Amino acid sequence: MGILEWATSPLGQRVPIHIAWFLIWVALIAGLVFLIAHAIYVRYFAKEKEFAPDPTSEATSMLPARIPRHSLTARLFHWIMAAAMFVLLFTAFLPKVGVQFNWVAYHWIAGTVLTISILFHIVHATFYLDFWSIWPDRSDIGDARKRFQRFMGKAAASPRKFAKYPLENKLYHGVVMLSGLVVIVTGVCMMFRVRTVFFPRNPYLFSDMTWGMMYVLHGLAGVGLITLTIVHVYFAIRPEKLPITAAMIVGSMSREFYLKEHDPKRWVIEGMPHHGSTADGD
Amino acid sequence: MAVIRDVMPAFQLYQPSSVADAQKLLGQNGSDALVLAGGLDSMDWLKDRIKKPKVVVDLSGIDALKGIRETPDGVEIGAMTTLTEVSTNPLIRQKYSLLSQAAELVASPQIRNQGTIGGNVSQDTRCWYYRAGWPCYRAGGNICYADTPVGRNREHAILHAERCVAVNPSDTAPACIALDAKLVVMTPKGQQVIDAEDYFVGPEIDITRMNILQPGYLLTAIRIPSAWAQAVFYFEKIRDRNVWDFPLMNVASAMKSSGDTIQEIRIAVNAVAARPLRLKMVEDAVRGKPRNAATGEAAGKLAVQGAVPLQFNAYKIPLMRNLVKRAIGGVQEAAWAS
Numbered sequence A: 001m002g003i004l005e006w007a008t009s010p011l012g013q014r015v016p017i018h019i020a021w022f023l024i025w026v027a028l029i030a031g032l033v034f035l036i037a038h039a040i041y042v043r044y045f046a047k048e049k050e051f052a053p054d055p056t057s058e059a060t061s062m063l064p065a066r067i068p069r070h071s072l073t074a075r076l077f078h079w080i081m082a083a084a085m086f087v088l089l090f091t092a093f094l095p096k097v098g099v100q101f102n103w104v105a106y107h108w109i110a111g112t113v114l115t116i117s118i119l120f121h122i123v124h125a126t127f128y129l130d131f132w133s134i135w136p137d138r139s140d141i142g143d144a145r146k147r148f149q150r151f152m153g154k155a156a157a158s159p160r161k162f163a164k165y166p167l168e169n170k171l172y173h174g175v176v177m178l179s180g181l182v183v184i185v186t187g188v189c190m191m192f193r194v195r196t197v198f199f200p201r202n203p204y205l206f207s208d209m210t211w212g213m214m215y216v217l218h219g220l221a222g223v224g225l226i227t228l229t230i231v232h233v234y235f236a237i238r239p240e241k242l243p244i245t246a247a248m249i250v251g252s253m254s255r256e257f258y259l260k261e262h263d264p265k266r267w268v269i270e271g272m273p274h275h276g277s278t279a280d281g282d
Numbered sequence B: 001m002a003v004i005r006d007v008m009p010a011f012q013l014y015q016p017s018s019v020a021d022a023q024k025l026l027g028q029n030g031s032d033a034l035v036l037a038g039g040l041d042s043m044d045w046l047k048d049r050i051k052k053p054k055v056v057v058d059l060s061g062i063d064a065l066k067g068i069r070e071t072p073d074g075v076e077i078g079a080m081t082t083l084t085e086v087s088t089n090p091l092i093r094q095k096y097s098l099l100s101q102a103a104e105l106v107a108s109p110q111i112r113n114q115g116t117i118g119g120n121v122s123q124d125t126r127c128w129y130y131r132a133g134w135p136c137y138r139a140g141g142n143i144c145y146a147d148t149p150v151g152r153n154r155e156h157a158i159l160h161a162e163r164c165v166a167v168n169p170s171d172t173a174p175a176c177i178a179l180d181a182k183l184v185v186m187t188p189k190g191q192q193v194i195d196a197e198d199y200f201v202g203p204e205i206d207i208t209r210m211n212i213l214q215p216g217y218l219l220t221a222i223r224i225p226s227a228w229a230q231a232v233f234y235f236e237k238i239r240d241r242n243v244w245d246f247p248l249m250n251v252a253s254a255m256k257s258s259g260d261t262i263q264e265i266r267i268a269v270n271a272v273a274a275r276p277l278r279l280k281m282v283e284d285a286v287r288g289k290p291r292n293a294a295t296g297e298a299a300g301k302l303a304v305q306g307a308v309p310l311q312f313n314a315y316k317i318p319l320m321r322n323l324v325k326r327a328i329g330g331v332q333e334a335a336w337a338s
Helices: A022-045 A072-093 A104-127 A138-151 A167-193 A208-237 A239-250 A255-261 B019-032 B042-047 B083-088 B090-095 B097-104 B109-114 B117-122 B172-178 B280-286 B293-303 B316-329
Strands: A004-008 A014-019 A066-068 A252-254 B012-014 B033-036 B055-058 B068-071 B074-078 B182-187 B190-195 B218-225 B232-238 B249-258 B261-270
Touching: A014 A208, A022 A208, A066 A255, A072 A104, A072 A208, A072 A239, A104 A167, A138 A167, A167 A208, A208 A239, A239 A252, A252 A255, B019 B033, B019 B055, B019 B218, B033 B042, B068 B090, B074 B090, B083 B090, B083 B097, B083 B109, B083 B117, B090 B097, B097 B172, B097 B232, B097 B249, B117 B172, B117 B218, B172 B249, B172 B261, B232 B316, B249 B316, B261 B280, B261 B316, B280 B293, B280 B316, B293 B316
Parallel strands: B012 B055, B033 B055
Antiparallel strands: A004 A014, A066 A252, B068 B074, B074 B218, B182 B190, B182 B218, B232 B249, B249 B261
């Protein structure tokens, strides 16, 4: 049982046509296994988080009660993208597991919404947000090494508190970005195979082999997004992460949570005095 | 046309004598099983070696699936009843002549002697790209070879095309829809009685099937209610060869009128989409209107709204418009317009 479905083209060429649909179940089970394993680990084995001492400066005492985290624009983008992603996942995979409905139009419309929202996000994040805040830096790597050594029972200094986004968050963003770009690029090309309002159909835009690989990549990234979405939703509803989730709704988090988890030197709040070294990338 | 490649692939042949046995076999073998009714569709698949089922369940030995029985509410036709029986049965001819006309226009006498009503409504599409075994959408692939700038699509869909542009080729299916027939389907979860129009599936719902039959399902009978008995019927089939061919298009209508006024009507066309289409908008538009050329004209125009021709089948739009016009207005009333 391969992970790809193959067919013979009219020219006698053996070409992939799409992924094997059992991968949907693999992705679903992988996501569920992860969340069960993680929940058990956190409940029974994980130790309390320990951070390196962070002497409270005069500036931190001047912090507002609510720390702004996500602008309204960023939140709108997130929820539009999330809605589009759910529509895409359900319209893509429910028909494959036996729930039959007219899915194609909903799928490409949601895909268009996702594509536009991602394009907007790229521009917005590049020019209007702190672009580098979501990319891992050397501090993240160093702290991750310390956390891993401590996890393995070895002596290591306490890691620093997080910048605006923890390393796991940044890595997740990177994987989602990669998967998202793959489904978007291949999806836009695949729109040439169906009737949309954007451009005339052209099923012979690429060779059978190229089309086949495109469908395979779209499928692999798509099933990957099943697992990634499960993981994302799981972390969003974990009790210790709820302040972060709430910030994606209301835009801010409490000063207490900010000071408990985040390093004011690495995530400098706008309008507050900036002490010490620069934040990310130091 | 598909090339006859070789003798049929090897398979286990089962010939049950009861519906229960057939159901059991189909349940046990799932998607490995192919149901054989008259064999006129199935044998093509087998001889072309496109479909290679492990198991073939031949229904010809099940007497319960054969015959035409009058019921308190109409008539029940066993799914294995031949098209010749349907077209010649006195009860059908007297009360439901729409169906006998449709059955009589299927293929040739020899084929009607062997072909069954269940097989005719459930048959697969004749799209040659699909029948040739090319990896198109309907075959589980990712392309429609007919819906391309160079695809040979003269016989294909003008309505409700959704990636796949194949059409349903049944003559009896639109007649069943016009007569408000119910199809009796045995499923692993029990018996289902389905309105004829809901029996058929378009590519937007499932691109690999033309009807609701899934592995383990069995169509056992077609029930025609008496509500439309002896109504005013119209059936017309257009084909390339009048002696023996699949339809380029057909239309079936059942009408109740009071004087010249149309009181109730059901009308369906086939070979314009992947499923036979009941024209509800047309029915609503002509209800209460006089049955004349003007009403037919308006109905014809309404029927083709939204039609999108492919490279070589634009003729189907005026064809459909005229068939609907004739079905509503009557042949004498409605002259053809190009």
